[in-house]
Amino acid sequence: MVGLRNVDLDRGSRELHIIRRMHSCVIRAAFSKDTVRVYQAYRTEIASAALAAGRFVPPFSMGRMTWIKPSFNWMMYRCGYATKPGQEVVPGLDITRDGFEWALEHAVLSDFNPAIHSSYDEWRSSLAEAPVRVQWDPERDWQLNVIKGVRAIQIGLSGEAVPRYVNEWIVRIEDVTPVAHRVAADCKAGRTPEHLPHMLEAVFPLSSALQLKLSRTILPVVE
Secondary structure (H helix, E strand, O other): OOOOOOOOOOHHHHHHHHHHHOOOOOOEEOEOOOEEEEEOOEOHHHHHHHHHHOOOOOOOOOOOOEEEEOOHHHHHHHHOOOOOOOOOEOEEEEEEHHHHHHHHHOEEEOOOOOOOOOOHHHHHHHHHHOOEEEEEEEEEOOOOOEEEEEEEEEEEEOOOHHHHHHHHHEEEEEEOHHHHHHHHHHHHHOOOOOOOHHHHOEEOOOOHHHHHHHHOOOOOOOO
């Protein structure tokens, strides 16, 4: 299980070092040998039921696409530190590495990219059939500033991927909303938080075979 911990270091220099090592479209996440940490944001009714059950239950809808985000900072940007309507609760979910890799292996880019797709029609056909789609958005630092030249992966699950996620992949759910609120408060006060979840994120290791496959499907080169 991944979980959160104190970061006992010079955060400013460590963060700068990490940013310098980051590249454009590289999959980064907090992970252990068995699990990968992803984040989502939901309205209270959905999140509270999931946190109580340890898995997603109604009113969560199995028929809708659901997006998982390995980047804590991008999740904070998307949900406004858990303040935007319908995104007031942020669950942190540890999912199996097998499940995470299955999602990557069965994904198609959400946008046409001529460097990867042979034609627009081929991309549209693949997108319609794929149970997973991937998009790359500008990565953020903990203050939600854009990190120039670095993208964060967002993974959209639909079709057969949703029951796999809900019933097979999820190992643990925790409420990280208090962490989001503390980071927001520290940002407003101009101080560095004691807990910076993104400091646990690193390049996710891929096998040579999977790296090669993904380079042909969801790992574009972005200048």
